[in-house]
Amino acid sequence: MGPLTTPKKGREPGSVDPWTPTSNLKMLISAASPDIRNREKELCMDNDEREGVDPTQDAENGEESEKMISRKEKSLGLLCHKFLARYPDKPNPDLNNDICLDDVATELNVERRRIYDIMNVLESLHMVSRSAKNRYTWHGRTNLAQTLAILKQVGEKHKYGQQMQQIRHFDGEEKENEEVVVHLENGEGQRELFFVELPGVEFKAASVNSRKDKSLRVMSQKFVMLFLVSNPRVVSLDVAAKILIGEDQGADQDKNKFKTKVRRLYDIANV
DNA sequence: CTTTCCCGCCAGACC
DNA sequence: GGTCTGGCGGGAAAG
Numbered sequence: 001m002g003p004l005t006t007p008k009k010g011r012e013p014g015s016v017d018p019w020t021p022t023s024n025l026k027m028l029i030s031a032a033s034p035d036i037r038n039r040e041k042e043l044c045m046d047n048d049e050r051e052g053v054d055p056t057q058d059a060e061n062g063e064e065s066e067k068m069i070s071r072k073e074k075s076l077g078l079l080c081h082k083f084l085a086r087y088p089d090k091p092n093p094d095l096n097n098d099i100c101l102d103d104v105a106t107e108l109n110v111e112r113r114r115i116y117d118i119m120n121v122l123e124s125l126h127m128v129s130r131s132a133k134n135r136y137t138w139h140g141r142t143n144l145a146q147t148l149a150i151l152k153q154v155g156e157k158h159k160y161g162q163q164m165q166q167i168r169h170f171d172g173e174e175k176e177n178e179e180v181v182v183h184l185e186n187g188e189g190q191r192e193l194f195f196v197e198l199p200g201v202e203f204k205a206a207s208v209n210s211r212k213d214k215s216l217r218v219m220s221q222k223f224v225m226l227f228l229v230s231n232p233r234v235v236s237l238d239v240a241a242k243i244l245i246g247e248d249q250g251a252d253q254d255k256n257k258f259k260t261k262v263r264r265l266y267d268i269a270n271v
Numbered sequence: 272c273t274t275t276c277c278c279g280c281c282a283g284a285c286c
Numbered sequence: 287g288g289t290c291t292g293g294c295g296g297g298a299a300a301g
Contacts, residue, residue: 071299074277101290113279116292133285133290216292 074110080118082108089141097138099128117216124220148228155225 072078083104091097101119105112119136122128126147131137 071275071277076277111279112290113292114277116290120292 076114076117079108079110079114080121083118087138087140091138091140091142098131099136099138101134101136120216121220124217125224148224151221151225152228155222155229158225160226160229 086107087097099119101112101115105115108115119128119130123130123136126143127139127141128136129139
C-alpha cells in the first residue's frame with residue numbers, strides 16, 4: 001500500500017517554498033532575449049520605413065482576417081510601438097500635444113487598461129506627463145537625453161553596476177548552495193528612491209511625485225538605470241529583478257510581486 | 272510539460 | 287454616487 005512515493009530529497013522540509021529563487025528568475029532572461037532581439041531586427045527593418053501600416057483598423061474584409069490574430073499581435077510592446085509612431089520625436093508647438101486616453105484606446109483598438117501601462121512607462125522617461133485626468137501631454141524626446149543622464153547618475157550612485165557584476169559572479173560560481181540569500185552589502189541603508197524628476201521641468205500635477213507613487217513608474221526608471229550603468233548595454237532580467245526586488249525594503253519575498261514586476265519589465269524592454 | 276504574458280476583475284484614489 | 291487609475295492573479299497561448 002504505497003510503499004514509496006516520490007523519494008523527495010530533503011530539500012523541502014514539507015513547508016511551502018518561500019519563493020522559487022532561480023526558476024522564476026530564469027524565466028526573465030529567456031523571456032526578454034527573443035523580444036529584444038526581435039526589436040533590434042524590427043529596428044533595422046524600420047529604417048526602410050514601410051508605409052503600409054494603417055493604425056486605423058486594417059482589414060474589414062471579414063473573411064479570413066479574424067483567426068490569424070495571434071498573441072504577438074496584441075502584445076504590449078507592439079502596442080507601445082504603434083503609439084510612439086503616432087507622435088513626432090519633438091512636440092509640434094502648433095499642434096496640440098494633448099493625449100486623451102480614450103482616444104488613444106479607440107485609435108489603437110485596445111482596452112483602457114493597457115494605455116495606463118504604456119503611459120506609466122513613458123512618463124517614467126518623461127516623454128509624457130499627466131496634465132489632467134484622462135489627459136497627458138506629449139513631450140517626446142525633448143528631455144530624453146537629460147532624463148537618461150540623470151537616471152544614469154542615480155544608477156551609479158546606487159552602485160547598480162557593481163551589484164549586477166556581483167550577482168553575475170555569484171551565479172557563475174554558485175552551484176551547491178540551495179538557500180541563496182544574497183544580501184548585498186550597501187554602504188548604508190539604502191532608501192527607496194522616489195520618482196526622479198527633471199530640474200527645470202516641473203511637474204504640473206502634484207500627485208505625480210507623491211509618496212503614493214506606485215511601483216510601475218519607479219521600477220521603470222530603475223530598470224533603465226541598470227541599462228545605463230552596464231558596460232555592454234545588456235541587462236539580464238533575472239539580475240534586474242534581483243536588484244529591483246531586493247532593494248525593496250521589508251524583504252519582500254513575494255514571488256507574486258516578482259511576477260508582476262516581470263510583466264512590466266517586458267513592456268519596458270520593448271520601448 | 273514549462274514559460275510567457277493578455278485579459279480584465281476589482282480595489283483604491285479622485286471626483 | 288460616479289469615474290479614473292492601476293495592482294494583481296488567472297488561465298490560455300507560445301515554446
